[in-house]
Amino acid sequence: MPTDSPGGRAPPGPAAARPAGSAKIGAMTAARVLLLLPPNRLAPPARPPLHAPLFTALMAAALREAGHAPIVVDLHLHPRPSPAALDAVVAQADPDQIIVLHSDYNRQVAPETIAEVVARLKAGRPARPVVLGGRLSLDIARAALREATAADGALVGEPEASAVAFVSGQPAGLLRQPDGPAPAAPLPVDPPVPAWDLVQLSAYGYAPHQSTAEPVVPVLASRGCPHPCFWCEVRDQGAYARRPVEQVLAELRLLMLRDGVRSVFFADPTFGVDPRWTTELLEGMAGLPPLRWSAMVRPDHVHGAMLRRFRAAGCWSVLYGVESLNPAAQRAAGKGLSAAVVGEAIGAAKAAGLEVIASALVGLPGDDPAGFRATVEQLVNMGPDFAQFFTIRVPPHRALPAGARRAGALEGGRHDFTGQVVLSDGFRDSAELEALRRWAFRRFYLRPAYVGGLLHRKLRAPDAAHQLARLARGGLLAARMSLPGMAP
Ligand code: SF4
Numbered sequence: 399m400p401t402d403s404p405g406g407r408a409p410p411g412p413a414a415a416r417p418a419g420s421a422k423i424g425a426m427t428a429a430r431v432l433l434l435l436p437p438n439r440l441a442p443p444a445r446p447p448l449h450a451p452l453f454t455a456l457m458a459a460a461l462r463e464a465g466h467a468p469i470v471v472d473l474h475l476h477p478r479p480s481p482a483a484l485d486a487v488v489a490q491a492d493p494d495q496i497i498v499l500h501s502d503y504n505r506q507v508a509p510e511t512i513a514e515v516v517a518r519l520k521a522g523r524p525a526r527p528v529v530l531g532g533r534l535s536l537d538i539a540r541a542a543l544r545e546a547t548a549a550d551g552a553l554v555g556e557p558e559a560s561a562v563a564f565v566s567g568q569p570a571g572l573l574r575q576p577d578g579p580a581p582a583a584p585l586p587v588d589p590p591v592p593a594w595d596l597v598q599l600s601a602y603g604y605a606p607h608q609s610t611a612e613p614v615v616p617v618l619a620s621r622g623c624p625h626p627c628f629w630c631e632v633r634d635q636g637a638y639a640r641r642p643v644e645q646v647l648a649e650l651r652l653l654m655l656r657d658g659v660r661s662v663f664f665a666d667p668t669f670g671v672d673p674r675w676t677t678e679l680l681e682g683m684a685g686l687p688p689l690r691w692s693a694m695v696r697p698d699h700v701h702g703a704m705l706r707r708f709r710a711a712g713c714w715s716v717l718y719g720v721e722s723l724n725p726a727a728q729r730a731a732g733k734g735l736s737a738a739v740v741g742e743a744i745g746a747a748k749a750a751g752l753e754v755i756a757s758a759l760v761g762l763p764g765d766d767p768a769g770f771r772a773t774v775e776q777l778v779n780m781g782p783d784f785a786q787f788f789t790i791r792v793p794p795h796r797a798l799p800a801g802a803r804r805a806g807a808l809e810g811g812r813h814d815f816t817g818q819v820v821l822s823d824g825f826r827d828s829a830e831l832e833a834l835r836r837w838a839f840r841r842f843y844l845r846p847a848y849v850g851g852l853l854h855r856k857l858r859a860p861d862a863a864h865q866l867a868r869l870a871r872g873g874l875l876a877a878r879m880s881l882p883g884m885a886p
Contacts, residue, residue, distance in 0.1 A: 429565050430467045432493035433458055433531070436507050436515045437474040440481055447474045450602040452503035452616050452665055453533050453557045455592030460558030463590055466565050469493060470596040473515075481518055488519065495565055497531040500542050500552065503616070503665060506631065506793060506817070509545040520548040529564060529572065533557050533621065533635040536573065536580050541795045543576040550574070555636060556621075559584040589618075589641060591649050594657075605786075605875075610690055610714075611864035615653055616665040617691075619646045619679065623667040625696070626732045627721075628799055629759070629790045629820065632667045640675055647682045654687050661690045668719070669693035673704065683711040690714050697743030698735055705750040715753040718743060718782070722762050723773040730764030730799060737776060744780045756782040760838065761790050761831045763801035766824030774838045778845075783852070784872065787838040787879075789831045791817030805831075839880035843873075 433454050451472060458468035469491045473479045476487075488496070498516055501507065512530065519528045530542050530552040539552035551574045553560035560571030563584035571584035594615060620640035623632045653659040670676035670693070683689065692715035693708075700708075700716075708716070722728055723737045740756075747754045756777050760770050777785055792798070798820060805821035805828040819828045843849070856865035 428465050428467065429494040430469065430492065431461055431561075431565050432488065432491045432496045433468055433470045433499065434487075434496055434515070434519075435470075435472040435474055435499045435502060435505075436511050437476070437479040438508055439511050440473075440479055440484065440514055442478045442480070446601065446603065447472070447505060448603045448605070449502070449504040450594075450597060450599055450616055451499065451505065452592060452618060453531075454499055454502055455594055455597050456558045456589060456618075457497065457531065457561040458593035458596050459590035460562050460587050461565060462593060463587075464562045464566065468593065468596065470593070472597075472601075475598065475601050481514075484515060484518060485522065488522065494526070496526065496528045497553070497561060497564070498528060498546075498549070499532055500530040500534060500538075500546075501532040501631075501634065503618075504631065506634075509542070509794070512542070513546045513548070516546040517548040527564075529553055531557055531561060531564075535634060535636055538634045538795070539573045540576045543573065554581055555583055556586070556589075556639075558589060559587045562587055589645065591652050592616075610661040611861050612661045612690075613659070614661045614663050615657075615659050617646070617649060617653070617662045618665050619669065620666045620671065624671060625668065628731065628796065629792055630667070633796065634793070638671070640672065643675065643678045643682055646679060647686070650683065650686055650689065654689065660688070664691060664693035666693065668696050668699070670695055670699050670704070673699075676704065677707065680707045680711040688712060692716065694719065696735075697740045700743055700746070702746040702749065705747050705752060709750045709752055713752060715755065716747050717755040717757060718747075720756045720773075720777065721759045722765055722769070723758075723776045724762075724765050724769035727762040727765035727769060730801060731762050732799075741776075741780050744782050748781065748783075753784075754782040755784045755786065756780070757786045757788070758838070759788055759790050760834045761820055761822050761825055763799050763822040764824070765822060767830065767834060769824070770834055770838070774841050778842060785838075785842045787835050787842075789828070789835055790820035792820055793817055836880045839876050843876045843880070 435451055435454060454470055458470050461468040471487045471491060473484060473487065476483050496519055498512060500512055516528055527550050530546060530549050533556065534542065534552060534554055536554050539554045542552050543549060551572045553564055553571055554573050555571050563571045568584065570582045572581050599613065620638065622635050622638040623630065624638040650662065653662065689712045691712050693713065694717045697718045697720065718740065720735065720740050721731060721733050723740060728735055744754050744756065758773055758777065802820050802822045805819040819831065821828055821831065825831055852869065856862065856869055859865045
């Protein structure tokens, strides 16, 4: 589950009037639609994004099924994103309508960059409709329009349904003004298989724990999350929704039989919330050709028998969002995990033959340096294969719980977010958070017995060459995460 938090840098400004002569929306029978992903800022140096634009690929597939011609441009991939580069890609695409992705899966863009991009697009051709898209809740759509005052509206709700409605000229799903009435929900669209052919999938990175020797394709079996963690990007998206099992199986079957996919990553913020649904899905997957997959899971959603079913259905890796083993921090964050539950889940996954990654946060309310250090020591003893540690970053609109405040902006580092660092009362300043985070990486990874055991296991794996390559990549990442002066 997402444990690196999204964000932005400036608080939303006051509601601004729509520009006079807003564009006429939609009403085309077959439209060229540019789905434009802005970078975090329109200036080099650009960092290549880590996460493939899953919501964009879904919107593109739905638009194509509806008879339109979607074009996907991720300006974040451009070696030198700039206003001139933006002009050039738009001139080349020559679209009838433009959807600017306000956010995407595990990706949020600085509000001022979205505003700058939209203003430039509208200045270039005022009559061409430009709206914001993503999987936006109504509140987030309102906040987004207060920032990007030149936009003709924002699409609310499930991205593929609102995109098809917008391009087809239906008002449902489109919020036109920040303080305008909530739009009606668009007619639902069966989630299509994302249009990965329109996305340069190989340009995106996966964390070492998600990568396999063969190409990995993200699949969403559910969207959102029913849990309330304040830092999580899913707070900005719609409600939790899981897909019918048959629909997920059909997508997997198509990916495997049509595209030869052998490895997927369930990109659900938290996979397997409902045990009955999960069991049904896993049983269905047993009837498919062999598939390797990994997922992000809450430790309290799984147990030994379920994890053995994961393994039997092709799972090789689970990432547990642990966050903290300090009971006070767990209480303050509303996460509700205990050390006993986490320890049991790690042991059960390892016993089932799965690789385990534990993810923890530094700076939670209720925590302090001693509590964070104790969490890391406990995790070391629980023996996950890998661990990751993040400071908490949130966008400007996000409400913080008692005992937490904002400690200023932080560039997105190697992650696809910008945001404001959350500093809780138990910590001195953001420099202390960074020092603790780097210490945690060193404490976890610089253990000769751990490194020796890992190498021993991976060298005996059937795909030893790939495993060594993963370890080398992961080692570089851990070094960057732990050394002072290196971008996280
Ligand atoms: S449990 Fe849900 S809300 Fe909490 S971090 Fe995980 S995905 Fe996000």
